Amino acid sequence: MHRSLGKSRLLGVALVLVVCGAPVRADAGPAPYLDARLSVADRVSDLLGRMSLADKLGQMTQPERRYITPDEVTRYRIGSVLSSGGSAPSPNTAKSWADMYDGWQRAALAAPLRVPMMYGVDAVHGHNTVVGATIFPHNIGLGASRDPELVRRIGAATAEEMAGTGVDWDFAPCVCVARNDRWGRTYESFGEVPELPTMMTTVVDGLQGEELGGPASVLATAKHFVGDGGTAGGGDRGDTRISEEELRAVHLPPFQAAVKRGVGSVMVSYSSWNGLKMHENRYLISDVLKRELGFGGFVVSDYNGIDQIDGESGFSRGEVVAAVNAGIDMVMVPTEWRRFITYLGDAVRGGDVSMSRIDDANRRILTKKFELGLFERPMADRSYLKTVGSAAHRELARKAVAESQVVLKNEDDVLPLDGDKFFVAGRSANDVGMQSGGWTITWQGEPGPITPGTTILDGIRKAAGSGATVSYSRDGVGLDDSYDAAIVVVGEKPYAEYHGDRTGDLGLDAGDLATIDRLRDADVPVVVVLVSGRPLDIAKQLPQWDALVEAWLPGTEGGGVADVLFGEAEPKGRLPVTWMRDGGQEPINKGDGKTPLFPFGYGLTFE
Numbered sequence: 169m170h171r172s173l174g175k176s177r178l179l180g181v182a183l184v185l186v187v188c189g190a191p192v193r194a195d196a197g198p199a200p201y202l203d204a205r206l207s208v209a210d211r212v213s214d215l216l217g218r219m220s221l222a223d224k225l226g227q228m229t230q231p232e233r234r235y236i237t238p239d240e241v242t243r244y245r246i247g248s249v250l251s252s253g254g255s256a257p258s259p260n261t262a263k264s265w266a267d268m269y270d271g272w273q274r275a276a277l278a279a280p281l282r283v284p285m286m287y288g289v290d291a292v293h294g295h296n297t298v299v300g301a302t303i304f305p306h307n308i309g310l311g312a313s314r315d316p317e318l319v320r321r322i323g324a325a326t327a328e329e330m331a332g333t334g335v336d337w338d339f340a341p342c343v344c345v346a347r348n349d350r351w352g353r354t355y356e357s358f359g360e361v362p363e364l365p366t367m368m369t370t371v372v373d374g375l376q377g378e379e380l381g382g383p384a385s386v387l388a389t390a391k392h393f394v395g396d397g398g399t400a401g402g403g404d405r406g407d408t409r410i411s412e413e414e415l416r417a418v419h420l421p422p423f424q425a426a427v428k429r430g431v432g433s434v435m436v437s438y439s440s441w442n443g444l445k446m447h448e449n450r451y452l453i454s455d456v457l458k459r460e461l462g463f464g465g466f467v468v469s470d471y472n473g474i475d476q477i478d479g480e481s482g483f484s485r486g487e488v489v490a491a492v493n494a495g496i497d498m499v500m501v502p503t504e505w506r507r508f509i510t511y512l513g514d515a516v517r518g519g520d521v522s523m524s525r526i527d528d529a530n531r532r533i534l535t536k537k538f539e540l541g542l543f544e545r546p547m548a549d550r551s552y553l554k555t556v557g558s559a560a561h562r563e564l565a566r567k568a569v570a571e572s573q574v575v576l577k578n579e580d581d582v583l584p585l586d587g588d589k590f591f592v593a594g595r596s597a598n599d600v601g602m603q604s605g606g607w608t609i610t611w612q613g614e615p616g617p618i619t620p621g622t623t624i625l626d627g628i629r630k631a632a633g634s635g636a637t638v639s640y641s642r643d644g645v646g647l648d649d650s651y652d653a654a655i656v657v658v659g660e661k662p663y664a665e666y667h668g669d670r671t672g673d674l675g676l677d678a679g680d681l682a683t684i685d686r687l688r689d690a691d692v693p694v695v696v697v698l699v700s701g702r703p704l705d706i707a708k709q710l711p712q713w714d715a716l717v718e719a720w721l722p723g724t725e726g727g728g729v730a731d732v733l734f735g736e737a738e739p740k741g742r743l744p745v746t747w748m749r750d751g752g753q754e755p756i757n758k759g760d761g762k763t764p765l766f767p768f769g770y771g772l773t774f775e
């Protein structure tokens with residue numbers, strides 16, 4: 169029956185008036201959940217009590233920015249929006265990102281309860297989708313540095329560049345343990361033993377700060393839970409067929425370390441464990457990660473990860489039920505987010521997903537939003553825009569590049585380079601795109617001047633000095649005996665995820681081999697620098713090379729490579745992965761009894 173307000177007794181009825189958007193009570197200040205003086209737990213409980221099922225379903229939904237409008241974010245109370253790899257505003261500048269972020273946030277705040285959204289990106293080696301951002305070495309190079317404090321500082325610098333653009337959720341670090349170098353994501357791993365990614369979870373402290381919500385604090389994500397680096401044959405998104413004992417010994421420790429550091433979110437792996445898709449593995453997600461490890465943050469699916477549970481294309485109501493009941497709290501459902509909301513709502517009304525599971529997911533998500541300070545400071549902090557690609561961050565990146573270089577051969581101490589006439593060759597010598605690898609501006613990365621940076625050739629020119637002669641020939645044509653040394657920079661073209669899986673030959677391609685061969689006619693020491701995301705099969709060619717340096721994927725600050733070549737920096741890098749004698753040895757790892765070309769931990773110094 170409709171009751172007009174004039175007849176009803178107003179006494180004792182607290183009217184929640186919506187005044188300038190913020191829910192307030194007629195009798196006092198803001199609603200408790202908007203009162204920053206209260207505990208996060210109390211604020212979450214108050215907010216949950218005000219939320220409808222539609223509000224709660226929206227909080228668990230993460231569309232991709234290209235497939236939703238701001239009005240739909242408001243209407244469906246969407247909890248988070250993401251940029252998938254390479255998905256950037258136009259123009260792709262830090263300021264445009266801040267404008268974009270604020271636009272999404274205003275849309276989220278326009279909903280009745282004004283719950284702020286989180287914006288997620290893969291800032292896996294710097295804020296790498298933003299043109300002009302500092303691009304740091306990929307994780308495999310950082311693993312070679314064995315320097316956890318350096319990695320923490322990289323996390324902090326990345327968080328500053330993200331904060332300037334507003335982006336407050338980083339789908340990083342990957343704490344995977346890469347056991348087979350054929351895997352296309354080997355370079356996203358800090359190394360082949362659990363100790364290295366465990367050691368480097370300091371990046372979580374860098375990204376999140378001492379505690380969430382401080383200046384330039386962003387939510388970190390430990391990924392991909394669990395065992396993504398142990399799949400059979402190194403196939404991305406494949407099946408990890410190992411005992412629980414091995415899973416716990418090799419792949420779980422980095423997640424334990426990240427949880428201990430207070431990582432705010434964990435992303436589930438596309439891969440399977442002994443045939444069961446991780447996205448429906450209730451035992452590992454809920455019983456092990458949440459209960460046994462005590463993970464208090466929230467679990468996010470991977471991109472369309474729930475679509476792959478039943479092996480059929482697209483997702484079904486059953487897959488939604490399986491994933492949410494397994495313990496996934498936020499679902500990365502880039503395009504079909506309306507259908508996801510419909511299916512999950514049906515499942516709750518039909519009793520297949522309990523309201524307590526929905527409330528647990530919301531409690532976890534909202535707790536992180538309150539801890540991040542998003543209710544008080546929802547918009548981009550543009551005071552950090554000046555840090556994007558700053559000299560200080562590039563200097564830190566250059567230091568990281570130098571510390572990640574691994575000198576694998578140095579015949580007759582040809583390194584550090586000495587002299588005043590150098591010949592540089594190779595397709596990776598003068599190319600910021602090649603030296604940055606995947607997840608740079610675009611998802612797959614690409615060759616070319618894709619973002620401001622210093623190529624390895626630029627670095628060599630600076631290190632050699634203005635009085636020196638440095639010639640560059642991409643294909644190696646023109647070397648003669650007048651040169652003091654030839655430096656040839658070759659390796660892998662950029663790739664990401666399964667596009668980088670290499671089931672066949674793991675050697676250099678014909679073009680690179682031909683370039684190196686052209687240098688052999690002159691009686692000049694040849695220094696090979698490999699720009700690659702993994703060890704390559706080079707044992708046959710190695711005897712003809714005088715020196716070999718593995719540069720990994722250094723990012724925008726190629727000067728760090730030259731710093732080691734010319735002795736401005738002592739080589740400190742040690743292999744984070746075992747270097748095969750030939751591709752047939754993969755998987756090859758420390759302690760497996762095989763005889764590698766270079767063992768895990770190998771690296772020469774100039775002493």
Ligand code: GLC
Binds near residue numbers: 251253339471665
């Ligand atoms: C990708 C990756 C994951 C990334 C996500 C969002 O497919 O597996 O690492 O965070 O999608 O881009």
